[in-house]
Amino acid sequence: MTDLTIDIPLARLAALYLALLVPIAVLQRLGIRIGRDTAVGVIRMSAQLAAVGLYLKYLFTANNPWLNFAWVGAISLVANHHILQRAGLSRRLFWPIFTGVLLAALLTLTLFLAVVVRPDPLYDARYLIPLAGMVLGNCLRSNVIALERFYNGLRSRQDAYLAALFLGATVREATLPYLRRAASAALAPNLATMSTMGLVSLPGMMTGQILGGAVPLVAIKYQVLIMLGIFFNLCVSLVLTMLLSQRAAFNEYGLLRDGIFRAPDQERCCGAGRQAGAGA
Amino acid sequence: MSARGTTRRSLASPPAIRLTGVTVRAAGRILLHELDLSIAQGEKVVLWGPSGSGKSTLLKTIVGGMPSWEGEVWVGGERLAPRTVAAIRRRLAYIPQEPFAGAGTVEEALLFPFQFKARRQQRPPRERLEAELETLGMPAAFLAAPCASLSGGERQRLAIARALLLDADIVLADEITSALDPANRERVLAALMDRPHTVLAVAHDPAWRRRADRTVRLENGKLHGETIRA
Numbered sequence: 001m002t003d004l005t006i007d008i009p010l011a012r013l014a015a016l017y018l019a020l021l022v023p024i025a026v027l028q029r030l031g032i033r034i035g036r037d038t039a040v041g042v043i044r045m046s047a048q049l050a051a052v053g054l055y056l057k058y059l060f061t062a063n064n065p066w067l068n069f070a071w072v073g074a075i076s077l078v079a080n081h082h083i084l085q086r087a088g089l090s091r092r093l094f095w096p097i098f099t100g101v102l103l104a105a106l107l108t109l110t111l112f113l114a115v116v117v118r119p120d121p122l123y124d125a126r127y128l129i130p131l132a133g134m135v136l137g138n139c140l141r142s143n144v145i146a147l148e149r150f151y152n153g154l155r156s157r158q159d160a161y162l163a164a165l166f167l168g169a170t171v172r173e174a175t176l177p178y179l180r181r182a183a184s185a186a187l188a189p190n191l192a193t194m195s196t197m198g199l200v201s202l203p204g205m206m207t208g209q210i211l212g213g214a215v216p217l218v219a220i221k222y223q224v225l226i227m228l229g230i231f232f233n234l235c236v237s238l239v240l241t242m243l244l245s246q247r248a249a250f251n252e253y254g255l256l257r258d259g260i261f262r263a264p265d266q267e268r269c270c271g272a273g274r275q276a277g278a279g280a
Numbered sequence: 281m282s283a284r285g286t287t288r289r290s291l292a293s294p295p296a297i298r299l300t301g302v303t304v305r306a307a308g309r310i311l312l313h314e315l316d317l318s319i320a321q322g323e324k325v326v327l328w329g330p331s332g333s334g335k336s337t338l339l340k341t342i343v344g345g346m347p348s349w350e351g352e353v354w355v356g357g358e359r360l361a362p363r364t365v366a367a368i369r370r371r372l373a374y375i376p377q378e379p380f381a382g383a384g385t386v387e388e389a390l391l392f393p394f395q396f397k398a399r400r401q402q403r404p405p406r407e408r409l410e411a412e413l414e415t416l417g418m419p420a421a422f423l424a425a426p427c428a429s430l431s432g433g434e435r436q437r438l439a440i441a442r443a444l445l446l447d448a449d450i451v452l453a454d455e456i457t458s459a460l461d462p463a464n465r466e467r468v469l470a471a472l473m474d475r476p477h478t479v480l481a482v483a484h485d486p487a488w489r490r491r492a493d494r495t496v497r498l499e500n501g502k503l504h505g506e507t508i509r510a
Binding site: 159160162163164165166167168169170173251252253254255257258 | 399
């Protein structure tokens with residue numbers, strides 16, 4: 001498969017970096033000052049991908065189950081850190097949200113690898129690592145939306161929440177409308193993507209596989225697998241993170257703890273981050 | 281009810297509400313300071329005092345709505361604690377100053393508490409909804425009205441009707457007639473004060489004090505004397 005892919009010389013890749021300077025210069029001239037943010041973003045992206053490329057090469061060669069699962073755990077931790085930061089939540093909710101993210105990811109990966117793809121061995125890094133990355137990338141975006149909507153909704157509509165609580169609702173019952181709204185908002189972009197897939201754009205994974213030399217029909221099957229898996233993962237992870245975090249987010253009397261929100265000075269750079277997404 | 285009647289009842293059964301050494305702090309301020317208060321079952325007590333004296337905080341503390349407090353709160357012989365708070369809330373009907381009505385109709389707002397498991401069996405029939413609304417001077421046609429179209433006074437009466445539908449042992453009312461004209465205020469007072477449940481109401485209006493078995497004055501989070509109606 002690799003033989004069919006045209007390698008890109010670094011000099012030509014550098015031309016693309018230079019080409020980026022043109023639209024940035026135009027935007028700067030229009031008073032849209034994104035030069036610094038773009039530079040930071042591009043440098044980070046390049047450095048991170050270069051590091052991951054080196055590490056993946058090692059992972060694929062070693063193909064050790066412990067190393068592979070340690071990688072899944074590590075990217076779950078990173079995803080969790082970004083979910084908390086972008087949703088404006090404090091570290092008090094770290095473990096319950098991490099548990100929800102990791103459980104949902106492991107369940108989805110088990111479904112992918114043990115039921116559908118069945119590579120030999122099941123933990124084969126060539127399948128486990130990219131699938132885990134896609135699942136967790138999408139899980140990050142949707143959980144940011146869900147948790148932000150859920151907890152900010154509760155904070156801004158405290159009167160409705162407390163009315164339900166004082167009128168006899170349990171915390172689970174009183175939070176249910178907020179959970180429904182948050183889950184719907186978080187799933188909406190994914191549903192829209194699924195319904196336009198193939199019509200508007202060719203999805204990332206499929207494009208990558210075709211560029212890598214795969215037969216289009218096989219690439220499509222993998223794309224269907226990843227879309228269904230991502231949606232499965234989102235449904236499970238959203239519900240788990242919102243339910244598991246409630247024990248830490250509310251006190252014994254069902255009142256929302258103030259300490260679960262990040263202090264305003266900790267919320268820097270989150271506006272743009274909230275829009276960040278992951279492809280499939 | 282006479283003060284003597286209240287005393288007789290209090291000997292036979294535990295107080296409806298008892299607070300012992302209750303201190304509430306928020307944002308570095310003391311809102312209630314070592315407060316002791318006992319209210320007998322069926323007693324009607326009115327809390328009054330200047331703004332910021334801790335009246336609303338006292339009601340919120342009883343319903344388990346304050347994040348930080350010390351002391352003991354007892355409701356109908358049960359001490360307020362994490363494992364008892366749900367049962368205590370089921371015995372109370374708390375009407376806040378600005379009650380929540382929701383985006384639906386008046387009927388939906390009245391039935392709001394009965395969607396929860398704890399109260400599902402108590403769901404009242406439509407005739408009861410109409411009767412409680414009419415007691416408070418709102419015709420049955422209001423049931424179909426959207427809550428968004430209600431005036432401040434109508435929203436207050438909607439919350440009172442909802443509290444009455446709960447058939448709770450204790451009603452906690454926080455300035456619930458502030459937006460009502462005298463005729464409707466009298467209707468509310470009759471509906472709340474002539475029933476056998478216990479009432480602890482925050483009210484500045486002298487009409488409330490005239491109807492109460494006892495009035496308690498709060499100032500700077502402390503009790504500053506009480507008056508028992510003869």
